[in-house]
Amino acid sequence: MGNERTYDVCVVGSGITALVAAGIFAQKNFSVCVVAPPLREEIESGDIPPRHYSISASSRRIFELLQVWEEVNGVDGGLVRGIEVWGSASRPLIEFLPTIDRLSPLAWILERQNIVSVLLVAIRGLGVDIIESELISVACAEDTGLVHLESCELRASLIVGADGRNSKVRQSMGVSLVTKTIGQEAVVAVVKTEKSHQNFACQRFLQTGPIAFLPLSDPHLSSIVWSCEPSEAQRLTEGGPFFNEAVTSVFGHKYGEVIDSRAPMSFGIESGGVSSFFSGRGVLVGESAHVMHPLAGQGLNTALLDVASLAECIDNKDVLLTYSSLRRRLRRYERWRKAEVLKMLSVTDGLNSLFCSEKIFVSLFRKLGARSLNYSPFVKDFLISHAAGVYGDVPEMVRQK
Ligand SMILES: Cc1cc2nc3c(=O)[nH]c(=O)nc-3n(C[C@H](O)[C@H](O)[C@H](O)COP(=O)(O)OP(=O)(O)OC[C@H]3O[C@@H](n4cnc5c(N)ncnc54)[C@H](O)[C@@H]3O)c2cc1C
DSSP: OOSEEEEEEEEEOOSHHHHHHHHHHHHTTOOEEEEESOOHHHHHHOOOOOOEEEEOHHHHHHHHHTTOHHHHTSSSOEEEOEEEEEOSSSSOSEEEOOOSSOOSOSEEEEEHHHHHHHHHHHHHHTTOEEEEOOEEEEEEOSSOEEEEESSOEEEEEEEEEOSOTTOHHHHHTTOOEEEEEEEEEEEEEEEEESSOOTTEEEEEEETTEEEEEEEOSSTTEEEEEEEEOHHHHHHHTTOHHHHHHHHHHHHHHHHOOEEEEEEEEEEEEEEEEESOSEETTEEEOGGGTEEOOGGGSOHHHHHHHHHHHHHHHSOSGGGGTSHHHHHHHHHHHHHHHHHHHHHHHHHHHHHHHHHHOOOHHHHHHHHHHHHHHHTOHHHHHHHHHHHTTOSSSOOGGGOOO
16 A cells, blocks of 8 residues: 555544544545554453443434444443432432333433444444554645645545544644633442432532433443542542442432442543634544533533534535535534534533532522423423434434434
8 A cells, every 4th residue: 555545534533423423424435534543452452441421312313324323232231211310409309200202211321432342343344444543743724634644644635633622633723622621520430339220310419510320231330420629539539448438428318339339530521612613624523622511411422413414514525626615514514513512511511500509599599490390391301302412403314303
């Protein structure tokens, strides 16, 4: 193989967003490559701690279109049949209960590394070239995109930056990700509890941040995300009996004792986005363009909606031929996603501030608001269907017919 290769679409990144983007464009007959840091060692070593994501109906639809749903859902995937939101009281503030009218789960809890492994096989099957090499530089000019790797040079009509919050593609475009620090870190772990989770996801808002339990397929295993102050996060990541007791003290009334837990890990929490989603022939999706608080479990779901929207805007190869036609489509993508991402950021930031505030009038407003919401089936159905990502201004491929 020569030292320079040419593609319609070059996706930079090796996470779920990148692999889904590659798969969707390959299904539309674009020639596609993925630029990833060396992956094999990471996957074959088998000691990557599990990380779980809450997956919405829109993301499920995208996995179905890529024909990977059965497999990504196959390992220890959990079903969310109901959701409880707790404050400090001994009863939930808001409950989303399963109803006879709504048979479908509210969400699915899937393991990250399994999704990545399944997608890698699927996109190879679709003819995507996966190029494992260090990225040296990217140039997204109007006439062509150039990606300089340690092993070769790539030319592409479209460069998709799906390389996460420290995106080199974004930096090469001269675009900054403007974020605000929330003063919290998220500690994730899998815990084994005395009582069954009964396929309920529960979130409790503490004054230092929310803690969520997400049900896995084993009725006594839940994946937890605990957002708290950095000093508390540091303590919690030491794990062991201290961690188990701390989690029991927050949710023991619901789950009983935490009997066991797997090494907790912590992640920084930020919230924000970019002012431009594209420049020249470079375009951003997922965390290279926006980061959000994990409390609503929507970051990855939003990223996959970015990808589906981008593929709807760039729906055939002819769009790539001239920069004026490409720019028109990228502008449409940018307007579309900016509005949707802004809405999602307002919801996640708003919920975090509202529920974690100690101010007395906010607390009163919260209690009254939560009580009226809890007795409004119509509003609850509206919230559930919008969190599912299949209603509203969503791409055709995920829209609920
Ligand atoms: C604690 C926590 C819990 C969360 N829970 C949920 C949830 O339940 N549901 C949900 O929808 N979202 C959730 N999120 C959000 C979710 O993790 C992110 O939105 C999602 O991972 C973004 O995907 P991404 O592909 O854009 O970025 P990433 O997952 O960060 O992937 C970027 C990839 O690019 C690769 N990369 C980086 N640099 C380069 C380079 N130079 N060359 C090539 N590749 C590169 C990286 O190796 C990485 O694989 C959670 C986030 C946190 C912190």
